[in-house]
Amino acid sequence: MVKEIERKLPVVHVCTIVPISQTVGANRIVPAIAIPHPLGDPTKTEEEEKVIRRRLVEKALRALQTEITEQTVFTD
Amino acid sequence: MAYRIVHYINQFYAGIGGEEKADVTPEIREDVVGPGLAFKAAFGTDAEIVATVVCGDSYFASNMEKAGAEIIGMIKKYEPDAFVAGPAFNAGRYGTACGAMCEAVSKEFNIPAVSGMYPENPGVELYKKSAYIIETPDSAAGMRKAVPAMAKLLLKLLAGTKLGTPAEEGYIERGIRKNKFFGKLAADRCVEMFVAKLKGEPFVTEYKMPVFDRVPPQPAVKDMKNAVIALVTSGGICPKGNPDHIEASSASKYGEYDITGVMDLTSDKYCTAHGGYDATYADADADRVLPVDVLRGMEKEGVFKKLHNKFYATVGNGTAVASARRFGAEIVGKLVADGVTAVILTST
Numbered sequence A: 001m002v003k004e005i006e007r008k009l010p011v012v013h014v015c016t017i018v019p020i021s022q023t024v025g026a027n028r029i030v031p032a033i034a035i036p037h038p039l040g041d042p043t044k045t046e047e048e049e050k051v052i053r054r055r056l057v058e059k060a061l062r063a064l065q066t067e068i069t070e071q072t073v074f075t076d
Numbered sequence B: 001m002a003y004r005i006v007h008y009i010n011q012f013y014a015g016i017g018g019e020e021k022a023d024v025t026p027e028i029r030e031d032v033v034g035p036g037l038a039f040k041a042a043f044g045t046d047a048e049i050v051a052t053v054v055c056g057d058s059y060f061a062s063n064m065e066k067a068g069a070e071i072i073g074m075i076k077k078y079e080p081d082a083f084v085a086g087p088a089f090n091a092g093r094y095g096t097a098c099g100a101m102c103e104a105v106s107k108e109f110n111i112p113a114v115s116g117m118y119p120e121n122p123g124v125e126l127y128k129k130s131a132y133i134i135e136t137p138d139s140a141a142g143m144r145k146a147v148p149a150m151a152k153l154l155l156k157l158l159a160g161t162k163l164g165t166p167a168e169e170g171y172i173e174r175g176i177r178k179n180k181f182f183g184k185l186a187a188d189r190c191v192e193m194f195v196a197k198l199k200g201e202p203f204v205t206e207y208k209m210p211v212f213d214r215v216p217p218q219p220a221v222k223d224m225k226n227a228v229i230a231l232v233t234s235g236g237i238c239p240k241g242n243p244d245h246i247e248a249s250s251a252s253k254y255g256e257y258d259i260t261g262v263m264d265l266t267s268d269k270y271c272t273a274h275g276g277y278d279a280t281y282a283d284a285d286a287d288r289v290l291p292v293d294v295l296r297g298m299e300k301e302g303v304f305k306k307l308h309n310k311f312y313a314t315v316g317n318g319t320a321v322a323s324a325r326r327f328g329a330e331i332v333g334k335l336v337a338d339g340v341t342a343v344i345l346t347s348t
Helices: A002-006 A018-024 A046-064 B036-043 B057-062 B064-078 B092-109 B122-127 B140-159 B186-199 B280-284 B292-301 B321-337
Strands: A011-015 A028-031 B003-010 B027-029 B047-055 B082-089 B113-117 B132-135 B228-233 B237-239 B255-258 B270-272 B306-313 B342-346
Touching: A002 A011, A002 A018, A002 B321, A002 B342, A011 A018, A011 A046, A018 A028, A018 B092, A018 B122, A028 A046, A046 B292, A046 B342, B003 B036, B003 B064, B003 B092, B003 B140, B036 B047, B036 B140, B047 B057, B047 B064, B047 B140, B057 B064, B057 B092, B064 B092, B082 B092, B082 B140, B092 B113, B092 B122, B092 B132, B113 B122, B113 B140, B122 B132, B132 B140, B228 B292, B237 B255, B237 B306, B270 B280, B292 B306, B306 B321
Parallel strands: A011 A028, A011 B342, B003 B047, B003 B082, B082 B113, B113 B132, B228 B306, B228 B342
Antiparallel strands: B027 B047, B237 B270, B255 B306
16 A cells, blocks of 8 residues: 555655565655554553654654655654 | 474464454463464374464564564474474464564574465565465465465475475475576577467466566655645544444455544544454554544644545555555545645554
């Protein structure tokens, strides 16, 4: 799915299992928290969780604004 | 004396539980468990399963290096002659774990390792070069076919018997080329193939061209302040009750959902249709999969111009590659028509 989107629009893949995303062929990859809650952490309070989520989304937007020539995992 | 085999299975096949138990840490049992019974029958007196490693699929997928090292440590004392993992059919995390363990074990102990998977399992692409993976059907209904084929290949590897081609042995091609002498010159063989092709007759190439299915990256978003951002997910987020009946696995469709005025995905209105992970956390707060709440906040702050008023969702659980390709192509067509600048795609 990510690859078909990339044919026409810049896309960032926020996902937990990075090796699968790399194999599938996503170009901009942001590693997420965990499989059942990629953009959250139920062990934290709702406020803390939102901070974590915001950080990941900011990273995703940064990835979209970064010129790349090859598959790139945005770890920080 | 029978060969000593260690078998790897997930929490489901060990009878521990389904997705709600997918985060269990690795354990070892000095016993034949689940599909191990079928292997026992297939091995006969030639080999015996001396231990079974059980690990939760999510635990392994989220901690690949750590889990791999833990399991290597656990199986050392059993001094295995060979390792068998799965079969995983079309289960993605399970297949990834099986492939990773086959690779790690054969590297660490220098022993043969065999798994079994459906060709679209992501574990195949990741590990087919380093492991022997028997091609299986896409579901456990294929167990009776998969296990004897895996056992047979493993026993051949143990005995050091020369293997035939992947097609003859039933395993997925590993990309290894071997020289072979033919009676006929290459030019003759080539022309014969070409004539067969022209006539529409079947022929077998001697060297398959690799398929590079890559898409070059799009240029970066230059002007985020004026960008329209859209959300797409394979995590199955949908309005409560799953109005489009998106399947919990092997999805045949995706949904398009209007979020005009929606500031937060609350549990009374949104849930997940996904059957491949524990839905507890997504059902309680779907923003954990599809971050509408923080994107609304950033939209308000002017970080970007607009969050697109529709999101697209499907379930990426055993979904056929052809279906996913079609969903992606259709979705991006709609997004372009709606003036979207860039996409955040989330996966569980």
